[in-house]
Amino acid sequence: MNTTEKFYLPVDGILESFNSFTGHRFLTAHPFLHSATLTPVFQHTKVSNLSKTGMGIIKTVKGYWRGQDKRVVVRRSSSSGNRQVSTDRLPKSSVDLSELGQTKSRNCHRIVVLGAPRVGKTNILRRFLGEDYEEQYEPTVEDFYRKLFHIGGEAYQVDLLDASSERDFPAKRRLSILTADIFLLVFSLDDRESLDEVRELLNEIKAAKAKLLKSNHPMRVPAVVCGNKADLDARRVVSRSEVVKILGEDVPFFETSAKNGIGLEGVFRALATLGGLPDETSPSQHQMIPILSYQSMCISKRGRRRRHSRGLSAPCAAVDPLARRPSFTSDLRLVLGSSTKHKKPEMCQIQ
Structure with a gap:
């Protein structure tokens, strides 16, 4: 019995389901798909065409969904720890001001943050980066941030290393200490042991810097000390x-509260003074802009004459979400290079 039965490919249903999930209607505009929905196919003579057409639509839908998934993964993988990364389009790589020819070596500084756990180091850094206080505590393994400034026609780069986990790795901590230009030491006013740890860290920093520079005299460390959690006055045990x-x-000392902002303005200004940075690097003195806007501004200003670039815009800053800590090999070379400016270095400076 040679009976011919007609089957219609349910493309309309597939497209409607697809459009309801994605909100896009670009598939229905394809003339081939329109013809497929209107043209009958036969069980015997057109079965191969039906399979090819149906599979083609399914592959198209799957490909689109996979593309959406990849976009989501990229957005999620670009964040690290508590760092909040915008879902806007990002640069292809970290913004290096030295490559753009917009900064001088004296305008680049690394601030290393040290202290006992749970004293509020991460939230103090969040304040400096222009972010809000985070109530929930999450132990920090290691966070590296880069904040870029444009003040008075000059570019500045401040790298911040939260080296919390390095308290259990002396050699790694020593390397972080030797590569630091400025130190932010944090303890909690309701924890006397955290103050003792800051005292030990201060002595370790002095010894490491003196050994690096081959100095037999006590050194003054470029450090600022924070007694955090000043808002918990009833639980205070340190005066x-x-x-x-x-x-x-x-040693400059400030009583601070990362939660309500007490004393943080003085801390940020003290850090700027130690690093020879403008007061406008304090978060209250500049405007935060997206990283792409900052990059475009630096590139456009690079072509202008220097005498016309100063004072063209208000102080502004941007956080580079793609910045990562340089490799330990790079840091070690930096340490050995700085030691040769004074005397011949030892075999290893971080032991």
Whole structure:
């Protein structure tokens, strides 16, 4: 019995389902798909065409969904730790001001943050980066941030290394100490042991820097000390006079609260003073802009004459979401290179 039965390819249903999920209607505009929905196919003579057409549509839908998934993965994988990365289009790589010819070596600084766990180091850094206080605590393994400034016609680059986990790795911590230009030491006013740890860190920094520079004299460390959690006054166990007695009067000390912002303005200005940076690097003194806007501004200003570039715009800054800590090999070369400016270095400076 040679009976011919007609079958219609349910393309309309597939397209409607696809459009309801994606919100796009570009598939229905394809003339081939329109013809496929209107042209009958026969069981015997057109079965191969039906399979090819149906599979083609399915592959198209799967390919689109896979493309959407990849976009989501890229957005998620670009974030690290507590770092908030915008879903906007990002540069292809980290913004290096030296490559753009927009900064000088004296305008590039690395701030290393050290202290006991749970004292508020991450939230202090969040404040400096222009972000909000985060109530939920998550232990920090290691975070590296880069904030770029454009102030008075000059570009500045500040790298921040939160080296919390390195307290258990002396050689790694020593390398971070030797590559730092400025130190931010944080303890909690409701935890006396965290103050003792800051005292030990301060002594370790002095010894490491003196060994690097082959100096037999006590060194003054470019460090700022924060007694954080000043908002918890009822639980306070450390007084200001006790801090000065333990750490000395030559170390800038501020009582701060990362939660409500108490004392942080003074901390950021003290860090700027130690690094020879403008006061406008303090978060309250500049405007935050997207990284792409900052990159475009630097490129456009590079072509202008220097005498016309100063004072063209208000102080602004951007956080580079793609910045990553340089390799340990690069840091070690930096340490060995800085030591040769004074005397011949030892075999290994981080032991």
